[in-house]
Amino acid sequence: xxxxxxxxxxxxxxxxxxxxxxxxxxxxxxxxxxxxxxxxxxxxxxxxxxxxxxxxxxxxxxxxxxxxxxxxxxxxxxxxxxxxxxxxxxxxxxxxxxxxxxxxxxxxxxxxxxxxxxxxxxxxxxxxxxxxxxxxxxxxxxxxxxxxxxxxxxxxxxxxxxxxxxx
Numbered sequence: 001x002x003x004x005x006x007x008x009x010x011x012x013x014x015x016x017x018x019x020x021x022x023x024x025x026x027x028x029x030x031x032x033x034x035x036x037x038x039x040x041x042x043x044x045x046x047x048x049x050x051x052x053x054x055x056x057x058x059x060x061x062x063x064x065x066x067x068x069x070x071x072x073x074x075x076x077x078x079x080x081x082x083x084x085x086x087x088x089x090x091x092x093x094x095x096x097x098x099x100x101x102x103x104x105x106x107x108x109x110x111x112x113x114x115x116x117x118x119x120x121x122x123x124x125x126x127x128x129x130x131x132x133x134x135x136x137x138x139x140x141x142x143x144x145x146x147x148x149x150x151x152x153x154x155x156x157x158x159x160x161x162x163x164x165x166x167x
Contacts, residue, residue, distance in 0.1 A: 038057050
């Protein structure tokens with residue numbers, strides 16, 4: 001194979017790969033999210049009861065939205081509304097491992113967002129509400145108290161934070 005043919009094939013492959021990466025990149029948005037406030041209930045062994053607590057805000061993660069499809073649907077008022085389906089993942093700060101955030105109450109990994117409204121997803125132990133227009137989120141972990149085990153190992157909590165777009 002001549003050098004010019006080899007160069008032509010290499011350039012074609014490189015341009016094709018670059019176009020594919022550009023197309024994939026345009027369908028993905030990432031946000032750096034930080035917990036800023038947290039509270040809930042915890043078991044106080046000395047008092048032998050559950051008490052309200054303020055927890056140290058702790059947690060940083062990347063929220064990654066990969067757009068799967070976009071369409072128009074009629075809303076409850078009969079008006080057309082933009083609807084977008086996403087695959088959502090969360091990556092804890094300092095980790096390279098992504099967790100899937102799925103539609104709440106379903107094993108379907110696709111999360112549907114109507115217009116610019118807030119959207120909900122869950123990663124197995126935590127339920128999330130994100131509003132990327134307002135750059136805010138809530139995270140709730142409801143394990144512990146309702147299962148009847150009185151210990152400080154597993155306590156319900158709600159955290160609030162902000163997200164900043166990074167790509």
